[in-house]
Amino acid sequence: MTAKQRKTRPQAVLPDLPSTSYAVLGLLSGERELSGYDLRKWASNSLHFFYWSPSLSHIYAELRRLEGLGLVSQRIEPRGELRARRLYRITPAGLDAVRTWVRTAPVDSTVLKHSVALRVWLGHLIGLDSVHDLVAEHIAATEMLITDIRRAHDTAPAETTNAYAQAILEWAQEMQAAEIDAFGRLQAKLDRTRPALPAKAS
Amino acid sequence: MTAKQRKTRPQAVLPDLPSTSYAVLGLLSGERELSGYDLRKWASNSLHFFYWSPSLSHIYAELRRLEGLGLVSQRIEPRGELRARRLYRITPAGLDAVRTWVRTAPVDSTVLKHSVALRVWLGHLIGLDSVHDLVAEHIAATEMLITDIRRAHDTAPAETTNAYAQAILEWAQEMQAAEIDAFGRLQAKLDRTRPALPAKAS
DNA sequence: GGGAGCATGTAACGGGTTACATGATTGG
DNA sequence: CCAATCATGTAACCCGTTACATGCTCCC
Numbered sequence: 001m002t003a004k005q006r007k008t009r010p011q012a013v014l015p016d017l018p019s020t021s022y023a024v025l026g027l028l029s030g031e032r033e034l035s036g037y038d039l040r041k042w043a044s045n046s047l048h049f050f051y052w053s054p055s056l057s058h059i060y061a062e063l064r065r066l067e068g069l070g071l072v073s074q075r076i077e078p079r080g081e082l083r084a085r086r087l088y089r090i091t092p093a094g095l096d097a098v099r100t101w102v103r104t105a106p107v108d109s110t111v112l113k114h115s116v117a118l119r120v121w122l123g124h125l126i127g128l129d130s131v132h133d134l135v136a137e138h139i140a141a142t143e144m145l146i147t148d149i150r151r152a153h154d155t156a157p158a159e160t161t162n163a164y165a166q167a168i169l170e171w172a173q174e175m176q177a178a179e180i181d182a183f184g185r186l187q188a189k190l191d192r193t194r195p196a197l198p199a200k201a202s
Numbered sequence: 203m204t205a206k207q208r209k210t211r212p213q214a215v216l217p218d219l220p221s222t223s224y225a226v227l228g229l230l231s232g233e234r235e236l237s238g239y240d241l242r243k244w245a246s247n248s249l250h251f252f253y254w255s256p257s258l259s260h261i262y263a264e265l266r267r268l269e270g271l272g273l274v275s276q277r278i279e280p281r282g283e284l285r286a287r288r289l290y291r292i293t294p295a296g297l298d299a300v301r302t303w304v305r306t307a308p309v310d311s312t313v314l315k316h317s318v319a320l321r322v323w324l325g326h327l328i329g330l331d332s333v334h335d336l337v338a339e340h341i342a343a344t345e346m347l348i349t350d351i352r353r354a355h356d357t358a359p360a361e362t363t364n365a366y367a368q369a370i371l372e373w374a375q376e377m378q379a380a381e382i383d384a385f386g387r388l389q390a391k392l393d394r395t396r397p398a399l400p401a402k403a404s
Numbered sequence: 405g406g407g408a409g410c411a412t413g414t415a416a417c418g419g420g421t422t423a424c425a426t427g428a429t430t431g432g
Numbered sequence: 433c434c435a436a437t438c439a440t441g442t443a444a445c446c447c448g449t450t451a452c453a454t455g456c457t458c459c460c
Contacts, residue, residue, distance in 0.1 A: 018447070019317050026324045037411055050319040058448055060413065083411055083456065099327045107339050109347075111315035115221050115307070117252040117373065122228045123366035125301045131366070137309050145311075163395045164325035164333070171319065171388050178380035186373050193365045220419070239439055260420055262441065285428065285439055 014100055015069055019108075020054065023047055024062045025090065025098040028072060030160065033087040036060045042160060045152045049145075049172040063088055071097055120186070128190060135183050142183075146176045216302055217271055221310075222256065225249060226264045227292065227300040230274060232362065235289040238262045244362060247354045251347075251374040265290055273299055322388070330392060337385050344385075348378045 027039050027047070034042070036059045044053055054062075066072040071094030077085045090098075116138045123131040153169040229241050229249070236244075238261045246255055256264075268274040273296030279287045292300075318340045325333040355371040 019315075019320065020447080023320055026320070026327075029324060029327060035411075036413095037409095046323070047320070050314065050316045050323070052315055055449055056411090057413070057450085061448090081456080085411070095327075098324065102321045102324045103328045103332055105317070105321065107336070107343055108317055109343070110317070111313065112252065113221075113254055113313035114252045115310055115312070117370055118221065118225055118228065118249070119304045119307065120373075121248070121252070121367055121370045122231060122300065122304045124364050125228075125231060125297075126305045130305055134309070141309055141311070162326050163392060165323055167388050167391055168319055168323045170391070171322075171384050174384040174387070175380065178377065178384065182373050182376040182380065185376070186369050189369055189372070190365060222419080237439075238441095239437095257421055258439090259422085259441070263420090283428080287439070 014097060014104075015071070019101075019105070020052060021062055021066065022098055022101045022105075023052060024054075024059065025066060025071060025094055026102075028088060028090040029095060029098055031090060031095075032159065033075075033089045035085045035087055036063055037085075039063075039088075045156070046160075046165065046169070049149050049152065050168060066094065070094075123190075128194060131190065132187060135187055139180050139183055142176050142180050146173055149173050149176065216299060216306075217273070221303075221307070222254060223264055223268065224300055224303045224307075225254060226256075226261065227268060227273060227296055228304075230290060230292040231297060231300055233292060233297075234361065235277075235291045237287045237289055238265055239287075241265075241290075247358070248362075248367065248371070251351050251354065252370060268296065272296075325392075330396060333392065334389060337389055341382050341385055344378050344382050348375055351375045351378065 023043075024039065027042055028034060036056065039059050040054070040056050043059075047053065063072060063074075067074055067088070071091060072088045073091050074086055074088055077087050079085060116134065119134055120131055149169055149172050153166065153173070156165070156169075225245075226241065229244055230236060238258065241261050242256070242258050245261075249255065265274060265276075269276055269290070273293060274290045275293050276288055276290050279289050281287065318336065321336060322333055351371055351374050355368065355375070358367070358371075
């Protein structure tokens with residue numbers, strides 16, 4: 001029985017937090033002091049492309065929770081005229097928790113909600129020409145996204161980046177490029193079935 | 203002023219529903235009568251791969267909401283010994299709503315929460331060997347997912363499929379294959395930097 | 405003068421999940 | 433006999449967003 005208990009929790013007891021908490025903790029894992037506002041900006045330029053772009057209010061709430069758990073600490077930086085900032089820093093316990101999570105969390109499946117794919121799936125409701133327009137629009141948007149990722153990749157300040165962070169941004173670019181390719185093939189495929197589908201003549 | 207109002211809502215007034223409601227409505231757009239349980243099964247074999255795999259309780263709640271809006275109708279099918287089923291069918295208004303949504307909804311960006319990417323991004327906390335293990339595990343899981351998609355593609359009953367649904371399942375397979383490729387390249391890339399990173403000898 | 409960026413936070417709400425509750429039939 | 437599948441639903445809860453509130457500085 002005790003053996004069984006040991007087996008279910010082999011390591012230290014990880015606080016049972018959602019992975020987004022660990023995302024925030026990860027942003028702080030460089031051991032620099034950052035404000036909620038800073039975190040938000042940085043997340044928009046990195047996490048955004050493969051994980052999450054959190055709202056500010058959520059970040060603040062998350063920081064308070066992590067502080068309550070002793071995973072981050074807080075100090076207030078007075079700045080004279082300017083509004084004081086609340087700076088957060090990861091604690092040893094926090095570093096430990098995020099490291100354990102990264103190493104041992106179960107590989108839970110990716111959350112993907114692709115509303116364009118959903119709409120193409122329902123293409124029979126709107127016809128081939130409308131689907132074509134929709135996909136074309138999406139491809140254009142994806143091209144812009146790639147540009148954003150490339151910019152983030154190229155302009156990342158040295159102290160926020162490393163081989164892993166760079167590799168993931170390159171991975172994200174490749175994935176978006178693959179998406180453009182795959183949608184291109186999808187369009188070609190649908191076109192080949194055109195004679196069989198009712199569609200307005202151009 | 204009236205011109206302005208007309209401009210913000212150019213078409214019929216679409217009920218302001220989350221896209222997941224339209225996903226459920228889309229499942230019913232084939233105009234067959236289906237139970238909540240049926241929808242769940244079907245979603246797990248189609249929507250699951252590119253959009254969403256809803257919980258049963260959510261589907262039931264969604265159906266009640268759609269019924270309240272007059273977008274689906276309900277009837278109870280008595281089945282003697284067996285527990286009666288509640289069968290839902292899309293109404294003309296519902297068909298109209300989902301069609302309008304598919305055609306005119308803004309291309310809102312894909313929601314992607316890729317926790318493996320997040321963990322690789324934090325790879326500096328655990329070192330190259332651990333990242334390798336993590337990625338290898340993920341690639342294996344992705345291969346299984348491709349198998350699932352292929353099975354769904356090949357076994358889809360004729361009355362639930364069409365050229366669009368098939369094309370999206372093929373698209374989903376290609377995307378997962380691309381993910382395996384991209385992670386493979388990421389691993390190779392990280393290996394090339396190995397001399398610069400501290401890692402245990404094998 | 406006005407808008408964008410900096411900076412923090414509260415309140416209300418909606419979306420979606422898990423756990424719980426119930427019970428029958430079918431197949432190994 | 434037990435597990436899986438069929439079938440529906442409630443309650444509690446958490447995650448995360450939007451809207452609101454406040455105020456300062458910098459730049460056009």
